[in-house]
Every structure is written in structure tokens, then in C-alpha cells.
Amino acid sequence: MSYLPLVGLPADTYESHGFLYHSIGDKYVRAVAEAALCTPVMIPSMIDALEIDALLDHFDGILVTGAVSNVHPPHYGETPSAAYEPYDHARDATTLKLIERVIARGMPLFCICRGFQELNVVMGGTLETELQDIEGRLDHRAPVHDDVDVRYAPSHAINIRPGGMLEKMLGKRETMVNSIHRQGIKRLAPGLAVEATAPDGIIEAVSVRDAKTFAFGTQWHPEFKALHNPDSMKLFSAFGEAVRAYARKRSAPAKQIA
Template sequence: MSAHTPSASPRKPLVLMTMGSQARNGHDYQVMTHKYIKPLVEISDCTPLLVPTCCGTEALEHYLSLADGIYLSGAGSNIDPALYGQQNLTPDKAQDRERDLFDIALVRAAIDKGVPILGICRGMQEINVALGGDIHQKVYSEPGFDDHREDPEDPPELQYGESHMVELVEGSWFADLMGTRRIPVNSLHGQAIRRLGRGLAPLAHAEDGVIEAIHAPGLPQFTLAVQWHPEWHASENPHSVKIFTAFGEACRRQAAQR
């Protein structure tokens, strides 16, 4: 190498982002919304690898062998309730069983391999179901709980605006990361965790008691999932910046072990 040849940049962590199914004009698409990708690139400083879920799990281990992190996004579809032992109470809502089956297997394999995991909204529910938990399919109909859904008539800026406060578990690493016990969040979900999966514990609750954030305290790797949407205008939200920065740092530690 000559004195004028620049040295290679350090390899950025590679993070798997699984896509979901969406039908458009008679064609099936695999999709990922920009708002989930941008904070992973701009704040976490990681490289996304978009993974199709429409072809089964045959290549899952190969994808995972490349990964320094797993990032499970939200989506417009619900998890198939048969996967957590319930009848479907929301037949009007879209499902994506191919994503369900891929992501549940991916969560379990990532846990076995010690790969960091971040989940958002549907992603949090996938982690819970993968570990044997279940879900309130219509949390807005459950006694004592609020309606956490957005108004479909509102523009996105209102839908993703601050909706309510969440209380962080006192003394938790997450409360330390946020630097406070209460933070404002948006709210765009009709479903919520009912019973926590094996090894999972809450990190935050809404004012009505709905679980808003979870982790797996017995696992060595970074695990965090939240029910709200920190990806929305993430760079403008100090709490979101802290979440994506912490995930990026965990992925860099994982990459350094290669």
C-alpha cells in the first residue's frame, strides 16, 4: 500500500431487518418502510441487510451467520393468534404468517447465538410470542386499558405525535439510559403483551399498565423491544437517539468478536 492510499474504513455492523408481505395491484411485494431503516443507518451507524420472509426458513442460519444484530420492525399486520394458542378475534386485520414463522425462528436462533436484538411494535410482540408469551388481541376492549390506537383519519404527523407517558422500571438499565423515570411516547397499536414469554421482563409501562418495553435480563446480549415507535423522526427525539445509539454500540461489540 502506498503512502497515499487511504486505509480501509472499519467494517460497520451488519444488521438483519426482516421484510413483510404486502399486496399491490395483484402482485405480492416484500417491503420495509424507510422510517425504520434511516435511524439504523444514521444513528446506530450500522449497515442494514433486508431479508425476505416469503421463502421459508431454509436460509435463516446463513443470514444469521452474517449478522451482528437483529432489528424487528413494526408492520400493519398482526401475528397469527394460532401461534400463541388463541382464536382470531380480529379477522378484519391483515396477517403475515410467513413473517411470523421466519421471525419467531430468527429470534430463537439469535438468542442461542448471542446476537443483539431490537424490536419495535410488532417486533416486540414477535419476541414475546417466540418465547412462549401471548397477546391481548384487542387491548382497547379489555377492562381497565385505554385505546392505544391512532386515528386513521389523522395525518402521520399527528398519528406519530406524543400520545401518553410511560413509566420506566426504577433502577433498570433502561431508566439509566433514558436519564429519567418517565418519557412521552407515541401510540399506534391495537394489540399488546398479555403474558410475558420465558425470560422476559418489563422495562416500562403505560399509565394504564400496558407493557411498553421489555428485555431479557438473563441473556448476555443486548435485548430491547418497545411498543411505541422510536424510529419516527428519531434524530429529533433524544430518547430515540439513545435507543438507536445503544443498539448500534451493542452491534459493534458483537462485530468486534468476529
Template sequence: MRLQQPERARAVVGVTSNRLLVDGVHRDWLRRKYVQALHRHGGVACVVLPTFDAEDAGEAFATTIMRRLDGVVLTGDESNVDPAVLSAPASLVDPDRDVEAEILDRPRDRLAAVAIQSAIALGMPILGICRGLQELNVYFGGTLRPSLAEWSLESGAMHAEKPDRPRDRQYDAAHSVRISSDGALFPIARTIEAQVNSLHNQGIESLAPALRREAWAPDGLVEAASVIGAPTLQIGVQWHPEWHVSTDLLGRQLFRAFGEACVVYRGTKNH
């Protein structure tokens, strides 16, 4: 069911984009499924946040944009996180290697760093999805396994994309997750076990001290984490709740809870 909000109460959420390089032309892009899920099930309006080149990452306009928002969504992507760039977004690197399709997206890393830093400083709701969870972990000092297949063949198979299936079916449930009964996710999920999809090569190795484990896979991999002591909902999940959200109860509950947190945050700003 679509969540309706009066226009004056509708929260506005920033959604992170990715950098696409085609024929030497740089483009920012994201999949519409994020926007559709946020609008239809979170009840929020969305704006697309642009990626940053190194020379723009420290500009004040980024903070200006964030102050006008009521929440931020860190979307997924095929590219791997570059911890060095995410930790120091204004640092200069070889611009010719900033973007490599499905491998590297440093402009996105810079955007994630700025968005997370601003959202934490402002006490703003955060929803990280797949890469977004990994960004949260790296931002707070955690580490990632560069390849789950190298960690464990069984884990690699469990979490990897299923290229032999049609794209839509690749986002079917792949494994179960156990949900902590005393965390931030349990009141949303209202269950201690759920089935989730899984399409990622990297995964959390060491969880950042500032994050709390909210859910984990049968192999022990962290599947969801929240910011400890957060004044609002600040959480990331390793799966993609946006893909089959119309038929996935947990996905609908997650987007609804995030949307409600954004409305509350909007109210505190107005007062």
C-alpha cells in the same frame, strides 16, 4: 448527530420486512424510516431480511444469513401476530390466507420466528419495535390481548392509531411510560419517565417468563421488555422510536445503544 463508524468497524444489521400482496403478486417491503434511523443514529449498515413461506421456513439458508449479521431489528407493522405460526413457522396452513392486508402476515411471522431463534442462539443484539416486541413475547411463550379496546375503552383510545390526524402527526407523543430504574432500558434512557407515541391495537397480556418488564404505560400495559440474562442488548419497545428520531432524545439514545451493542458483538465474532 449522525453516528460515524469506520467501514471496517461498521456493524451490519438485518431488518425484518413484511409481505405485501397486490394483484396476486407477493412483495416484501418495509418503511425506510427504520433504515434511516439505524444508519444515521445507530451507525450501522442494514440489509433487508425476506419473509418466508411455510416450505422455506426450515431451510438452512436462513441460519446462514443470520450468522453473517451483527444484530437484528424486528420492525413494526399493522398486521396482527399469529401465535400458532410464530411458534411453528414450518407448519402448513392455507396459503390463500397467509396474507390479509393490515390483519394477517404469516410470512412475516415465520421470518420473526427464525430471526429470533437464531439471534438468541448466537447471543446477538435484538431491537424489537411495536409488533417486534409482541413477537418477542409470543416467541417466549407470552400472550397478547387481541384488542386493547375490548380490554378497556380508555386503553383502546390511549394506544390506538389517530386516523383523524395527518400520518406524521399520528406518531406524536400519546402517553407517558414509567421506566424501571434497575433494568436494561434505564441506562439508555437515563430517566424513569418518558413520553412515547402509540399506534397499536394488540398489546401484551401476560409477559413471557423469559422477559423482564422494562417500561409500562399508565394503564399498566407493558411498553418495553428485555430478555433476562441476555449477553447483550436484547430489548423490545411498544412505541415507534424511528419516526421522529431526529427530535426525540429517547429514540436517538435507543438506536445509539443498539448500534454500539452491534459493534461490540461484531468484535467478539472477529476474535
């Protein structure tokens, strides 16, 4: 293949001085470029101006990032609250539709943190917010610290499901992960399989049942300094291989019907 396949990353939005901006954290695009060995391309969160299927025709995989914002509760049947803010309605409108179409197409999909939660919502699951206030739950928020290495340091173990997709990628049944979230899966979507859980039972990784290719999500952040984390490298390498396989299939000449 003479080119690096394209991976789309839907953007967050924020307002400043009366203008709306679209953005993606460097750690995500860097992980796609340096760990998955693909070309990252931002997808603006402007569903009113995008034709999703025409857009996806140009991509070989999609990575849905984490974010400061939470998924708006009405998308999973709950009442919005100021305690659950901030929200990003433009992102919700774009990513929820995008994930649905990516799965239907059988494209490689990697969902991280907020993206992991969006995947569960798209597939019919629900979320719970402010985990640190719920009896029996760990505080899954990052420590308050100026040093990002401290905020993103491994903070708890996960138990990996025997025989699952994650065990096959990592080759083990337990590892340490970082934890930087307030929201988690409450009711697992019927189309998802649990791949790993935290000590308090919070779901930390899922795969899409009967997926045609790599369709996987993590609640933690494997993109952070991915090149220096063997687990992260295995995840992004598997995603990159799936993206390249999809690109080869997409570019192969169609068989002529006799």
C-alpha cells in the same frame, strides 16, 4: 473498523396484482443508518428458501420492525378472528424462527411494536388484541389524521422500572411515547423483564433476562424521526454500540489452542 456493521431487518409481505412483495418502512432503515450508524439490510420473509443460521452468519445485529399486521393468534394459543386481521403468515414464519436463533446466538436484537409482540410470543408469552375494546385499557391506536407527525406524536407517559435497562439508557423514570397499536402483551414470557408500563398497565418495554448483549423491545415507535428525539437517539445509540461490539468480536481472529 473499516466498515459499518450489518443489521438485518425482516420484511413484511403483501400481495398486489397477483404478486407477493417484501417491504420495510423507510423510518426503520433510516433509524438504523442514521441513528445506530449501521448498514441496514432487508431479510425477505421467505423461510422456505432461507437457512437461518447461515444467514445470521453475515449479520452483526437484528432489528424487528412494526407492521400493520398482527401476529396470527394460533402462535400464542388463541383462536383467529376477522377482528384481529390483517395477518402476515410469511412474516410470522420467518420472524418467530429468526428471533429464537438470534437470542440463542447472543446477537444484538431490537424489537419494535409488532417485533416486540413477536419477541414475547417466541419466549412463551401471549397477546391480547383490540385493546381499545377491553375495559380499563386506553385506546392505544394512533389518531385518525393525514399528518404522520400527528399520528406519531407522543400520546401517553410510561413508567420506567427503577434500576432496569431502560432507566440506564434514558437516565429517567418517566417519559412520553407515541402509541400506534391494537395488540399488546397479555401474559409476559418468563424469559422477559418488564422495563416500562403505560398508565393502564400495558407493558411498553421489555428486556431479555440474562441476555449476552442488547436484547430489548419497545411497544412504541422510537424509530420515527429518531434523530430529533433524544430518547430515541439513546436507544439506537445503545443498539448500535452493541452491534459494533458484536462485529468486533465476530471478526477477531480465533485463539489458537496450544
